[in-house]
Amino acid sequence: MNKTVNQKAWFFVIPVFVLVAFNAIIPLMTVVNYAFQETFGNNVFMWEGTRWFKQIMLSERFHASLGRQFLFTFIILFIQIPLGIAIALTMPKEGIGVPVCLVLMSMPLLIPWNVVGAMWNIFALPDIGFLGHSLNALGFDYNFTQQIGDAWFTTILMDVWHWTSLVVLLSYAGLRSIQPAYYQAAEIDGASRWAVFTKIELPKMKKVLTIAILLRFMDSFMIYTEPFVLTGGGPGNATAFLSIDLVKMALGQFDLGPAAAMSLIYFFIVLLVCWVFYTLMMRNEEKS
Amino acid sequence: MSLELKNVEKKVGLDTHIYRTNLKLQKNTINILLGSTLAGKTTLMQIMAGLDKPTSGEIWFNNENVTGMKVQKRNVSMVYQQFINYPNFTVYDNIASPLKITGVSSDETKQRVGKVAELLKLSGMLNKKPNELSGGQQQRTALARALVKDSDLILLDEPLANLDFKLREELREELPKLFENRDCIVVYATTEPSEALLLGGNTATLQEGKIIQYGKTLDTYNKPNSLVSAQVFSDPPMNIAKIKKSGDQCSFLQNNIQWKTKINIKDGEYKVGIRPHNITTYKEGNNTLEIKGKVLISEISGSESLIHFTNGNLNWVSLSNGVFQKNVGDEMNLYMNTDEFVYFDQNERLVSNG
Known part of the structure; x- marks a missing residue:
């Protein structure tokens, strides 16, 4: 049979290409444009090469906010993943409790970010907030607007409150998909509750937990709105995570070149960590 | 050794299971x-x-009441329809898992796992994880786990249902061998009459939470105590028709087909059950009583051919040897073996099996 070469099918790709161009390629290339040039407005650009990248990579301010960012993300993953699994394990498996728990769990996820920040700001105010006032009344010297430790504590508590539900819902879905026969088989073997958790539940939840960790990593690594409303990055720069620092540089100081370079570095860090993590987690799955 | 269920009943809410x-x-x-x-x-x-x-009733094992005793305390193994193995363990560790918990020495474990792995043709894959195996091998692993610990009671819940046809045939033939020379009670649940016949032993026919009949497998098959039991133990489904007997003459109520019978029952109306393989598309041996049929569906299963046909209000299936296809709507003659007819009274109890 004679095959004729026909490339017309490529036209079908055009709508997708246009869409992706507008929502990803064009904005990203604009940033790339700024990252390699200096501008004084009026569309006057001067080539700067990799100068901004070198400046950012060597800047102590960037190292500090990157360090804070990793520390924050690490802490919230360390709390939210085990806590989420633990809550999912204790949730009811049948009856009226299921929808009640699911709705209660979903509530924090439905609240807009800036509202969460504002809520916690008021909640934690040392003089009039319920949390802040109570802590002080109990004898703790608590003031998240002035003390670094308190600011971190409040930010982490807020994020745990806001996002642990996501881990719970994903873990719960993972747990529910385990066939009852697995539990029976373990019961027949006389396996302990801990053995059931480590030998059946955890391995069976592996994929869904990978997704949960990836989502929580990306979200927390790019966190902006909630700490911006809660602490504004303060006291000082104590809670100025990467995105808060980036916005300060871009819109506060109007250093568009370095800010653009920082955006790209930021983007590649997220991409790299996700890729490495996913590859490691799925390495054994690929074999089968 | 024996397992006895005494007046066992199970209710969940208002439903009786x-x-x-x-x-x-x-x-x-x-x-x-x-x-x-x-x-x-x-x-x-x-x-x-x-x-x-159970909601009520007792379970006795070896003349000991074990109702409510925890499964770990009983020496039981179970194989499920789904392939249930520990996902992170190798095949070896999976098979060894019931032994580890009971504290069998590692030398003995090694020896017993080796033996059972050989029996189930798993020797070459002891270091693999379950998800690297085919479905058949995964189920063999689950079977090995059940066989390794010398249970008093081995329960198999449709173990072949999730396997494809070839693997099912292969494993099905090996199963009776696996249970030979084992000092235990095997219980095997299946939906397929052919599996029951192949495994032999005893069969209990069940429907809607009731045991209809229990006895030697061949007896249960040949002498169903009721129409329900006969239907459960027939695949494709048994064909049923109302008949009238007077003297040694029987005839279907639906049409005027008549035959002579030697069975000794009172004159009157009965129901007759005819297994599909007692209706063939060719005259052979005792398959002589002719019936006209219009083809509804024609299908081939293995080396046999199924013809679904109608005759008046009757809607029947025939099963013949050989592979052939008939056109839908064709009129054809089929031949029944009257010696194999099973007769039931109006209450659907067995009165004569030919």
Whole structure:
């Protein structure tokens, strides 16, 4: 049979290409444009090469906010993943409790970010907030607007409150998909509750937990709105995570070149960590 | 050794899953629970194992009341329809898992796992993880786990249902061998009559939570005590028709086909059950009574051909040897073996099996 070469099918790709161009390629290339040039407005650009990248990579301010960012993300993953699994394990498996728990769990996820920040700001105010006032009344010297430790504590508590539900819902879905026969088989073997958790539940939840960790990593690594409303990055720069620092540089100081370079570095860090993590987690799955 | 269910009943809310049941299983027997989905096979097995408690009634094992005793304390193994293995363990560790918990020495474990792995043709894959195996091998691993610990009671809940046809045939032929020379009671649930016939032993036919009949597999097949039992133990489904007997003459009420019978029952109206393989598309041996049929569906299963046909209000299936196809709507002659007819009274109890 004679095959004729026909490339017309490529036209079908055009709508997708246009869409992706507008929502990803064009904005990203604009940033790339700024990252390699200096501008004084009026569309006057001067080539700067990799100068901004070198400046950012060597800047102590960037190292500090990157360090804070990793520390924050690490802490919230360390709390939210085990806590989420633990809550999912204790949730009811049948009856009226299921929808009640699911709705209660979903509530924090439905609240807009800036509202969460504002809520916690008021909640934690040392003089009039319920949390802040109570802590002080109990004898703790608590003031998240002035003390670094308190600011971190409040930010982490807020994020745990806001996002642990996501881990719970994903873990719960993972747990529910385990066939009852697995539990029976373990019961027949006389396996302990801990053995059931480590030998059946955890391995069976592996994929869904990978997704949960990836989502929580990306979200927390790019966190902006909630700490911006809660602490504004303060006291000082104590809670100025990467995105808060980036916005300060871009819109506060109007250093568009370095800010653009920082955006790209930021983007590649997220991409790299996700890729490495996913590859490691799925390495054994690929074999089968 | 024996397992006895005494007046066992299981209710969940208002639903009765198992109606009052009495059953005694003897040692060194294979006992088949035969019934369609939701007949109560799984519930019954879970009660036998101790995974589930009966609402009322008692379970006795070796003349000891074990009702409510935890499954870990009973020496039981179970194989499921789904391939249940520990996902992170190798095949070796999976097979060894029941032994580890009971504290068998590592030398003995090694020897016993090796033996059972050889029996189930798993020797070459002891270091693999379950998800690297085919479905058949995964189920062999689960079987090995059940066989390795010398259980008193081995329960198999439709173990072949999730396998493809070839693997099912292969494993099905090996199964009776696996249970030979084992000092235990085997209970095997299946929806397929052919599996029951192949495994032999005893068969209990179940429907809607009731045990209809229990006895030697061939007896249950040949002498169904009721129409329901006969239907459960027939695949494709048994053909049924109303008949009238007067003297030694019988005839279908639907048409005027008549035949002579030697059976000794009162004159009157009865129901007759005819297994599909007693209706063939060719005249052969005792398959001589002719019936006209219009082809509804024609299908081939293995080396046999199924013809669904109608005759008046009758809607029947015939099963013949050989592979052939008929056109839908064709009129054709089929031949029945009247010696194999099974007669039931108006209450659907067996009156004569030919």
